[in-house]
Amino acid sequence: MELTKRQEAILEIVKKEGPITGEQIAERLKLTRATLRADMAILTMAGLLEARPRVGYYYSGRTPNKLIAEKLHRIKVGEVKSVPVVVSERCSVYDAVVTMFIEDVGTLIVVREGGILEGVVSRKDLLKTTLGGHNIHQLPVGVVMTRMPNVVTVGPEESVWAAAKKLITHEVDALPVVRPVEGGDPRKDLEVIGRFTKTNVVRLFVELGEGS
Numbered sequence: 266m267e268l269t270k271r272q273e274a275i276l277e278i279v280k281k282e283g284p285i286t287g288e289q290i291a292e293r294l295k296l297t298r299a300t301l302r303a304d305m306a307i308l309t310m311a312g313l314l315e316a317r318p319r320v321g322y323y324y325s326g327r328t329p330n331k332l333i334a335e336k337l338h339r340i341k342v343g344e345v346k347s348v349p350v351v352v353s354e355r356c357s358v359y360d361a362v363v364t365m366f367i368e369d370v371g372t373l374i375v376v377r378e379g380g381i382l383e384g385v386v387s388r389k390d391l392l393k394t395t396l397g398g399h400n401i402h403q404l405p406v407g408v409v410m411t412r413m414p415n416v417v418t419v420g421p422e423e424s425v426w427a428a429a430k431k432l433i434t435h436e437v438d439a440l441p442v443v444r445p446v447e448g449g450d451p452r453k454d455l456e457v458i459g460r461f462t463k464t465n466v467v468r469l470f471v472e473l474g475e476g477s
Contacts, residue, residue, distance in 0.1 A: 272304050276324070279314055283323035290322065333473060334426070342428050343421030345469055346442045346459030351376045354383050354407035358399070361406045362391050372439035374457055375410050382418070382441055382455045384410035413453060418443045419461050425469060428461045438463055 268276070271294070278293050279285055287305060291298040305322070308314040315325045327335075350368045352361055354375055361373055365388065375384040386406050394409045395401055419428045419440045431440060442459035 269304070271301075272308055275301070275304055275308060276313060279322050280324045284317070284321040285323075286321040336473065337426040337429075337469075338424045340425045340469070341421060342419050342423050342425055342442055342461050343459070345425060345465050346421065346461050347465060349374050349441065349457050349460045351380070351457060352386075352406060353377070354405060354410070356406045358391060358394050358401040358404045358406060358409060361386060362395065362401070365391065370439070370462075372437070372460070372462070373406070374441050374460060375406055376457055379446075380457050381446065382413060382416065382443055382457050383407075384412040385416050385439075385441065386410040387438065413455075416441065418455060420444065421458065425461075425466070429466050432461075432463060432466070 274294060275290060278290055282289075282293075287298050287301065290305075291301050294301070305314070305316075309316055309322075312325055312327050314322050316322050350364065350370045351374045352364055354377065356364075356375075365371070365373055371388045373386050374382065375386060377383050384407070386409060390409050390411070394404065417431055417435045417437060417440055419431060419442055421442055421444065428440060432438070439460050439462040441455075441457050442461055443455035443457055446454040446456050
């Protein structure tokens with residue numbers, strides 16, 4: 266969040282002299298308390314200042330950057346995930362390319378019956394196969410995809426920060442959002458319920474920047 270010069274001045278006063286009352290802050294700035302009321306409300310609601318009755322305002326120790334980081338740790342993948350774009354293992358590479366183009370995505374999630382994760386195929390996988398001189402009308406996606414258990418996944422209850430870190434660490438554009446199938450093997454039987462991509466991260470940052 267971006268603070269006004271007056272809000273920054275209020276923060277500096279509270280850091281140095283807190284706990285301090287609203288009247289004392291207004292006196293330091295040579296303003297009325299009513300003039301500062303909106304600024305004090307914004308700083309308090311943002312978590313930068315805290316207030317106690319009959320004590321006054323004091324600095325919470327949080328910075329705007331730290332507050333954003335805390336929010337990213339609180340927001341769950343399930344709140345921002347997108348609809349998964351899936352194909353079957355028997356889908357041809359040609360049809361996968363067409364699906365990727367129509368859906369405007371960089372990664373397709375490969376599933377078997379029941380939406381169970383089998384693998385993923387990326388734009389790079391399909392490009393390499395297409396340029397390799399293969400008969401893409403005959404070649405199934407199952408031959409070129411990354412198979413389980415080598416697929417990096419994320420759960421709906423994981424934080425967006427943890428998911429974004431997986432994207433960077435593993436240098437991938439998208440993660441299947443999965444949940445274990447009841448009674449199945451928790452390492453293999455994972456139901457696909459969404460996808461988490463770099464676009465989700467960018468959209469979230471835009472919303473945070475707009476104060477949404």
